[in-house]
Structure formats: structure tokens, C-alpha cells
Amino acid sequence: MLSDSLKKTIRQIHKHVADNLTDYRPRSSQNYLVAEIAKTLAGEYHKSQRICVIEAGTGTGKSLAYCLGALPLAMAKKKKLVISTATVALQEQLISKELPFFKEHSGLDIKFDLVKGRQRYICAQKLSAAVNGDSQTQMEFMPTLSSPLSDMETKCLKQLYDAYSKKQWQGDRDSWADTIPDKVWNLIACDKHSCQRQMRAHQLCPFHMARQRLMQMDVLVINHSLLLADLDLGGGKILPEPDDTIYVIDEAHHLAHITRDFSSAAATIKGTIDWLDKLVKFAGKMANVLVGQKAIGQNFKLSDSINDAGKNLKVVRDILDNADFNYNSDDTYRFEHGEIPASLHAKAKDISDATLDALRALNKMHDTLVQDVSDGDVKPYVADPILAESGQYINRLELLNKLWFSYATKGEGIPHARWIKRLEYKNHHDHLLSDCPIEVGYYLKDKLWNQCAGAVLCSATLTALGSFDHFAYECGLAKEEGVKYIKVPSPFDYPKQATLHIPASHIEPTDKAFSDHLAEQLPKFLDDKKANLVLFASYWQMDHVVKALRSKGIEVLVQGEMSREALLKKHKANVDLGRASYLFGTQSLSEGLDLPGKYLENLVITKIPFAVPTSPIEEAQAEFVQSKGGNPFLSITVPDAAKKLVQSCGRLLRKENDQGRITILDRRLVTKRYGKAMLDTLPPFKRQIDY
Template sequence: MLSSSLKKTIRQVHQHVANNLTDYRPRSSQNYLVAEIAKTLAGEYHKKQRICVIEAGTGTGKSLAYCLGALPLALAQKKKLVISTATVALQEQLIAKELPFFKKHSGLDFKFDLVKGRQRYICAHKLHNALNCDSQTQMEFMPTLTSPLSDMETKCLKQLYDAYINKKWQGDRDSWADTIPDRVWGLIACDKHACQRQMKAHQTCPFQLARQQLMQMDVLVINHSLLLADLDLGGGKILPEPDNTIYVIDEAHHLAHITRDFSSAAATIKGTIDWLDKLTKFSGKMAKVLVGQKGIGQNFKLCDSVNDANKDLKVVRDILDNADFEYSKDDTYRFEHGEIPKSLHAKAKDISEATLDALRCLNKMHDTLTQDVSDGDIKPYVADPILAESGQYINRLEQLNKLWFSYATKGEGTPHARWIKRLEYKSHHDHLLSDCPIEVGYYLKDKLWNECAGAVLCSATLSALGSFDHFAYESGLAKEEGVKFIKVPSPFDYPKQATLRIPASSIEPTDKEFSDHIAKTLPEYLNTKKANLVLFASYWQMDHVSKFLRTKGFNLLVQGEMSREALLKLHTKNIDEGKGSILFGTQSLSEGLDLPGKYLENLIITKIPFAVPTSPIEEAQAEFVQSKGGNPFLSITVPDAAKKLVQSCGRLLRKESDAGTITILDRRLVTKRYGKAMLDTLPPFKRQIDY
């Protein structure tokens, strides 16, 4: 229950913040959110399942609401508050603006920091070794390095080393002013196998220092990928223990998709055979370094397991070479219902067992070497490059085993999408095998919702067609007792601030002539003296229309022709100089784009943003829904498109003082039943539907 003293604290904090916010106006929707978050996390709705799902429209002040509702409670209960986002932009906003302001004016005493994965930091010993060895040793050091570093890359490596040694750089990738080439970073990045906290030599590494500082924090800002990495390790390995943590999952509409990507696995056949051969040579080298006879037995076992795996992989190679699969235009073949042929399934079991045995052996050798260094029997400078290389192989074996274990699991548990892609090279060909779970709700439920102290999931777009059902199902919260679903409208006066127009047209978006039709009619809806954003359904369509309009003398800023940052700078500069601006973009500009006031007054959406189910995962999802008697178009495609359309329309109004026009050139919103349902989910703009 929410104690009277905690209620008083929340009210006081709210008042402190309100007194220091310029143009602050009390909002009943925000007050309601604060109260509901606090009640949920205090266990007023359910003693164990303290989770609320919040859809809050633009301008509601979500970040302030969850800080007010969750942070006083977390501090009182001595629990950590972890705020997870999907985008860097929101992380930067929280760290640079929202949390500093809240700390300064709330009256609460708390510490906060941004938490990054260890791969964003250098391993100091890797950096030292990479610089002080020849190119051949560098390539041994990093198995994925297929050619020596270039002069430019070597110069960058030396600059990094000098800056770190002279304490001018803290050793994290994001704080380096210039771009660090991936090949250079791959040589020096920290990884969970090479950087051992128990070893004295590694206790001053940048990641370990950052981790020590992390434990002193009350609020941690992370991304969804780091959250999943921690859950995958069992929780509490990178971040605080889940049962001692209240999670705020902001931009929660991305969570299921990112979880699905995180849970997938892929590996080639011939490429795997090649690196497994290299692994046997490496393990022999590693065994010789280990003290006593400890490594010899493990090396023999590892070599036997690798040889078994390679024999089976060669059989798989022959099976795939001789199979009569009907590959698509992009050389992909998807297994229907995720069911692989019997011949492949039998080998999958054997490869899964062999790779697991090899992984166990390599892990034991790795741990033994770490212990030898800790005991002082082996010098760190000898062990570090070997630990770095074994770490690379352990990561590869884990991924390989994950793939083949899933291929060996037939018809059990959650449905999976499985497919093969043919790869053609100058001298040879290969096959890339992939695997991805279609549903991940069970994973989130098991690893996160059942373990955490509490959770707040929020976004401007969580419901679809007026219901939370789709989101609840894909995120593992469907039919969960005690989960609170809350929808809070935006404070905007939509009918006064914006007009939504759907022009008359005889050309359907499915017609071949539609792109030509847009190119010819678009000038009618552009305002060359103001700020325009035109959102397209595809790059092809955007390119087609931009080429045509440029022949007519239009000055356009087109996504992809320069960086996003440069594009937006030029757009705002044009408006500041009173020139007007026309910005062309695809779906990726429909989210996270903040152009308030005069920087966006005319928004044009060319087409309902339907996803084309061409990827093997989307095809498998549709197939699974059909197998259950459902309609994939209505149960997946339409809800997803409805959410994207809301996001697209959300670009226009960012503040209560904003105004403008939205034009949607897709008549299906009024001619199709599903279109009318989509139209009803949009904010109540003033409507102008032409006939």
C-alpha cells in the first residue's frame, strides 16, 4: 500500500518541480498517471504482479510522470530504478536534460548514470597488446581480422593508446570525438571472457571502473538490448538483481521486436567448418600455456568434439548442395512451419551435442588459464592475447550451439522461423542457416515480469485499433492477473490545432500508376513557404517522386542523401532564414523526429505504412496465425500499420502551441472497413474528407 508519508513526498516533489518548470500548467492526465504508477508499484492492485502498461499521447509528460510516480517509491524501498529506452535520442534527453532537472528541483537526493554494455569500452590490456605486436599477431589475436590493419587504422590505434595512457580519454567508444573503425575496435573492445574482474590486472579497466560506479547509482538509464543481455545471463549480472529493481520500459512498443532479434541465431556451413579447424589449432596452443597437465585432457576432448561437428557439418553441406529447395529471388528458402527435413534434423542433434561438448571444454580451459594468472603462475602479458582469442571462439561456439540446438528441437515449445540463404562468392558458395522465435512473450514473462519488483511500460503507441490485446500478447502480458492497462489522452486541442485532410482520388495505392500519381499531384499539397515533411512507404517511391519534382524545379531535402543530423540542420536553417523547406523521408523518420512549431507545419503521408511480409520471419508469423485459423492481415499487418500511422501523424504536433495540416493520400482510410478503424484510432483532428 502507498503510505501517507510517501503520498505526501510525491505531492511535495511534484510541487517543487512544477514551481521550476517554465510554462507549467497542471494536467489532470499527468496527475492521474503519477497516481496510477505509484499505486501499481506499491502493490495496491496486486501484491506480486506490480506492472502497468501506459499509452500516453504526445505532450502528456511521460518521463516526468514516471519519475514522480516511481522514483520516490524506489528510494523509499531501497530499490534501483532502471529506465530502458529503444533509442539513443531518448537516452540523451533523459541523461542531459530530464534527470538533471528533476534532481535539481525535486528535493530528492539520488544519483543517476547512463549504463552501456561492456563492448562500448576498451580492455586496457587488449589495447596495449594490439599496439605492441606485429600484424600477424594482431590477426591471431582477433580471428575475424582477415587482413592486417591499414596505415590509417594503425594511426587511429596509436592515437587511442596515447590518449588513454595520458588520461585524456576514459576508454569508452562514445566519448571519442572521431569515428573508430570497426576493425580497430574489434581488436581492443572489452568482452565478458577476456576482461576478468577477479584478476588484479583487470580491476582498473574502464568497464570494471564503470561497473563499480554503477553499483552506487539509484537510477540507471539503459537500452533494451542491454536489458535483454542481462536477462539472458540470468539477470543481475550486468544490472542490479531483477527482484531488487523497478523497471521503466520507455518506447515499449519496440520491446518484443528487439527481444525477437536478440533471441535469433545464424551460422554458415563452410565458414563454420573453416573456423572450427582453426579452433583445434588454437586449443593446442592454449593447452601448452596452461600450468601442469590440466589443459591436455580438455584439449583432446575439444578436438574430438570439433572433429565430430565438422564431419556432420560436411554431411549437411552435401545435403544442402543436393537438395531441390525452391529458393526465392533473393536466394532464400524458408522451411514451412519451421519444420526441417528428417535428414537435417538428425544431423542437427549431433552437431548440437558436439558443439556443446566443445564449448564446455573451451570454457574449462579458459577458466583454468584465468586461475593460473590469478595464482601468479602465468604472466598476464602471456595470457591476455590467448584469453582474448578464446573469448572470440567461445562467443562463436555459443551462437553456433544456439542455432543447432534450436534446429534439433522439433515441434517443441514456441514456434520458430527457420530459413536458408545461399551465398555466392568468386571461388566458392556457402549456405547461411538462420533461426528466430516467432513469439517472445513467454521469454519476457519468464525472465522479466515474473522476477522484477515492478515495471512501468509506456509509449505513445501501444494500443492498436483501440485495444491493448496485440501488445499484451506479443510482450507476454496477456491474461496476466493484476497488470494494469492505462490509456491517457494528450492535452492537445486537436480539432483547433490541426486539420486532417484526405483528398479525392481515383487511383488506388495498389495501382501501378500510384507513384506517378503522387509525383504529379504532390505539389498541390506542398507549401513552399513553410516547413513540409513528406513520408513515403518505400525508398523506391521516394526516389521516383523526388526525381520527378526536381525536374520541375523543387528544392528537396531527401533522406539518405546526407546524414539525418545534417538533413535536419539544413531543414531548420532554411526555416530560420524564411525560405521554407521540403523534407522527404521514409518510415524511419516517422518516429523520434522532433520538429516543433514552425519547423513542421505541413505533414503529408503518401500511403498507409503497411509492412510487406517479405522477410522469412514475417512470412512465418503469418503462416503461424493462419495455422491457428486466424487472419494474419487483420491480426498482425493492420494493427502494426495502425500504430505506425499514429506515430507518423504524431510528428506534426509536439507542443500545445503547435498547429498545421496533415494530408494522407491513401483513400483506403475511407473506402475499406479496416481503414475506417485505423482512422478512428487517430487523434480527433478536424477532418476534411474530399469526395
């Protein structure tokens, strides 16, 4: 329960913050959020399942709400608060603006930091070896380096070393002012296999120093990928233990998709055979460095396992070369219902077993070498390049085993999408095999929701067609007791601030003539005195319209023709000079684009953003829904499109004094039953529907 003293603390903090916030207006929706978050995390709704899912419209102030509702309680219960986001922009906003402000005006002495994956930091040992060694040393440290560094890359490496040595740079990639070439960074980046804290030479490496600081932090800001990396390791390996952590999952509408990507695996056949041959040679080199007889036995086991895997992969190669698969125009063949042929399944089990044995043997050799260095039996400069290389092979073996273990699993548990892509090269061909779970809710439920001290999931778009059902199902929260679902409206006065216009038209987007119709009609809906944003559902259609408009002398700014930053800078410059600006983009511009006030007053959406199920994963999802007697269009496509449409419309009003107009050139919003349902989920703009 939420104690009276904690309630009083939250009210006092809220008042301190409100008194110091410029243009602060008391908002009942924000107050409600603060109270509901605090009550949920205190266990007032469910003793153990302390999770709330929040859809909060633009302008609600949800980041302040979850800081107020969760932080005092987390500190009182001695829990860490981990805030996970999907975008760098929100991370930067939290670290540079929201949290410093909250610390200054809340009266709470909070410590916070941005947590990055180890690949964002240098390994000081690698940096020193790369600078002080010759090109051969560099090639040894990075087996994938196909050629020595260029003069420009060598100069960059020296600058990094000098700055780090003089303590002018902390050793993380993001704080270096200039771009660091990938070739240079890959040579010196920290990795979990060679840069280990128990080795004396690595104890002061930037990543380990950063991790030491984290233990003193009250609030950690991370991204969803890092959260999943920690969960995949069992939780508490990168971040604090889940049962000691309250999670805020901001931009939560991305969570299921990122989890699915994280859970997938892929590997080629011939390419794998080649690197397995190289691994056998490397293992011999590694065994010669190790102290003691055990390493020799592990080397024999590793070689035998790799030989077994290689033989079976060659059989698979022959099966695929002779298979009569009906590949599509993208050279891809998807196995229906994820079921692979019996011949492939038999080999999958053998390859899965062999790669697991190889992985165990290599891990033991790797751990032995780490111990040898710690004992002083092997010099760090000898071990480091070998550990770096074995680390790469361990990563590859883990992914390879993940793929073949899944292929060896037949008709059990969660449905998977499985497919093959044919690869053609100049002198040879190969096959890329892929695997991805269709549903990831079970994973999140098992690894996160059942383990954490509490969680707040929030976004401006979590409902689809007025319900949380689709999101809850995707994220493993459906039918879970005690999960609190909260939807709070934006403080905007939508009918006064914006008009939603659906013009009359006899041509729908499904008609072949729609693209030409769009090119002809669009100029009527552009404002030649204001800032315009036009959103398209496909690059092809956007290019078609752009060519037609430019032929009429209309100047447009087009996504993809310059960087996003340069595009927005040019757009704002046009508006600042009092000119009209026409910004054209696709779905990726419908999220995270912040153009307040005069920078966007006229928004045109060309069609409902339906996703075409062309990827093997989407096809498999649709197939799975059909196999259960469902309608994939109504249960997947429509809800996803409804959420995207809300996001698109959300570009117009960013602040309470913004004004503007939204035009949607898709009559299906009024002619189709699903369209009317979509229309009803949009904010209550003033409507103008022409007939």
C-alpha cells in the same frame, strides 16, 4: 500499499519540480499518471504483479511522471530504478536534461548513470599491448585482423593511449571526440572472456571501474539490448538482480521486436567447417600454455567434439547441395511451419550435442587459464591474446549450438521461423541457416515480468485500433492478473491545432497507376511558403516521385542522399531563411523526428504504411496465424500499420502551440472497414474528407 508519508513525499517533490519548470502547466493527465504508477508499484492493484502499461500522447510529460511515480517509492523500498530506452536520443535526453533537472529540484539526493555494454569500453591491457607491441602482437590479439593497422589507424591508437594514460579520456568509445575506426576499436575493446575482474591486471579496466560505480547508483539508464543481454545471462549479471529492480521500459513498442532479434541465431555451413578447423589448431596452442594435466584431457575432448561436429556438418553440406529446394528471387528458402526435413533433423541433434560438448571443454580450458594467471603461473601478457581468441571461439560456439539445438527441437513449444539463404562467392558457394522464434512473449514473461519488483511500460503508441491486446500478446502480458493498462490523452487541442485532410481520388494505392498519380498530384498538397514533410511507404515509390518533381524544378531534401543530421540541418536552415522546405522520407522518419513549430507545418502521408510480409519471419508469423484459423492481415498487418500511422501523424504537433495540416493520400481510410477503424484511432484532428 502506498503509505501516507510516501504520498506526501511525492506531492512535495511534484510541487518543487513544478515551481522550477519553465512554462509549467498543471496537467490532470500527468497527475493521474504519477498516482497510478505509484499505486501500481506499491501493490495496490496486485500484491505480486506490479506492472502498468501506459500509452501517453506527445506533450504528456511521461518521463517526469515516471520519475515522480517510481523514484521515491524505489528509494523508500531500497530498489534500483532501471530506465530502458530504444534510442540513443532518449538516453541522452534523460542523462543530460531530465534526470539532472529532477535531482536539482526534487529535493531527492539521487545518483544516476548511463550504463553501456562492455564493448563500448577499452580493455586497458589490450590497449597497452597493442601500442607497445609490434604488428605481430596486434595480429595475435585479434585473430580476425587480416592485416596490420595502417599509419592512420596506428596514429589513432597512439592518441587513444596517450589520452587514457594522462587521464584525459575515461576509455569509453562514446566520449572520444573523433571517430575511432572499427579496426582499431575491435583490437582494444573490452570482452567478457579476456577482460575479467578477478585477474589483477584487469581490475582497473574502465568497464570494471564503471560497474563498481553502478552499485552506488539509484537510477540506471540503459537500452533494450543491454536489458536483454542481462536477462539472457539469467538476470543480475550486468544489471542489479531483477527482484531488486523496478524497470521503466520507455519506447516499449520496440521491446517485442528487439527481443525477437536477440533470440535469433544463424550460421553458415562451409564457413563454420573452416573456423572449426582453426579452433582445433588454436586449442593445441592453448593447451601448451596451460599448467596441469587436466587441460590436456579437455583438449582431447574438444578436438573429438569438433571432429564430430565437422563430420556431420559435411553431411549437411552435401544434403543442401543436392536438395531440390525452391529458392525465391532472394535465394532464400523457408521451411513451412518451421519443419525441417528428416535428414536434416537427424544431423541437427548430432551437431547440437557435439557443439555443446566442444563448448563445455573450451570453457573449462578458458577458466583454467584465467586461474593460472590469477595464481601467477602464467604471465598476463602471454595469456591475454589467448583468452581474447578463445573468447571469440566461445561466442561462436554458443551461437552455433543455439542454432542447431533449435533445429534439433521438433514440434515442441514455441513456433519458430527457419530458413536457408544460398550464398554465392567468386570461387565457392555456401548456405546460411537461420532460426528465429515467432513469439517472444513467453521469454519476457519468464525472464522479466515474473522476476522483477515492478515495471512501467510506456510509449506514445502502444494500442492498435484502440486496444492494448496486440501489444500485451506480443510482450507476454496477455491474461496476466494485475497488469494495469492506462491510456492518457495528449494535452493538445487537436481540433484547433491541426486539420486532417483526405482528398478525393479515383485511384487507390493498390492500383498500378498510383505512383504516377502520386507524382502528378503531390505538388497540389505541398505548401510553397512553409516546412513540409512527405512520408512514403517505400524507397522505390519515393525515388519515382522525387525524379518526377525534380524534373519540374522542385527542390526536395531526400532521406538517404545525406546523413539524417545533415538533412535536418539543411531543412531547418531553409525554414530559418523564410523559404519553403520539402523533406522527403520513409517510415524511419516517422518516429523520433522532432520538428516543432515552424519547422513542420505541413505533413503529407502518401499511403497507409502497411508492411509487406516478405521476410521469412513475417511470412512464418502469417502462416502461424493462418494455421490457428486467424486472418494475418487483420490480426498482424492492420494493427501494425495503425500504430505506424499514429506515429507518422505524431510528427506534426510537438508542442501545445504548434499548428499545421496533415494530408493522407490513401482513400482506403474511408472506403475500407479496417481503414475507418484506423481513422478512429488517430487523434481528434479537425477532419476534412472530400468526396
